[in-house]
Amino acid sequence: MVKHIVMFKFAEEKEGRSAKENAALAKEMLDALQGVVPTLKSSKISLNSENANPANFELVLETEFDDMEGLSAYAVHPEHVKVVNFIKSVMVSRACVDYEFKK
Numbered sequence: 001m002v003k004h005i006v007m008f009k010f011a012e013e014k015e016g017r018s019a020k021e022n023a024a025l026a027k028e029m030l031d032a033l034q035g036v037v038p039t040l041k042s043s044k045i046s047l048n049s050e051n052a053n054p055a056n057f058e059l060v061l062e063t064e065f066d067d068m069e070g071l072s073a074y075a076v077h078p079e080h081v082k083v084v085n086f087i088k089s090v091m092v093s094r095a096c097v098d099y100e101f102k103k
Contacts, residue, residue, distance in 0.1 A: 001103045002071050003062065003064055007061075007094065007096075008058060009091060009092050017090075018037070022090040023048075027046075029062075029086060036072075036079050037074050039077075041065055042063065046059070
């Protein structure tokens with residue numbers, strides 16, 4: 001199994017929306033990928049708490065795949081690419097880790 005974890009920091013304002021609004025929109029788009037991308041086994045998308053430090057990243061994505069090939073297929077899936085293109089247009093930074101584990 002492979003766990004793919006990504007955190008995003010969004011621009012304070014981009015495309016007429018706040019960082020919080022763009023994070024919420026990105027969450028909706030990422031949630032919609034479950035059941036659409038065949039290799040995506042599970043996903044959990046969370047927004048930074050209203051009570052947390054505002055300097056934190058606004059969104060974290062946790063996904064699971066059977067193997068690295070599944071992750072690679074997800075990366076180039078057309079519906080995922082649409083989400084990536086949106087996020088790239090409104091983010092300022094990204095942190096990611098991919099690790100393999102036995103379930």
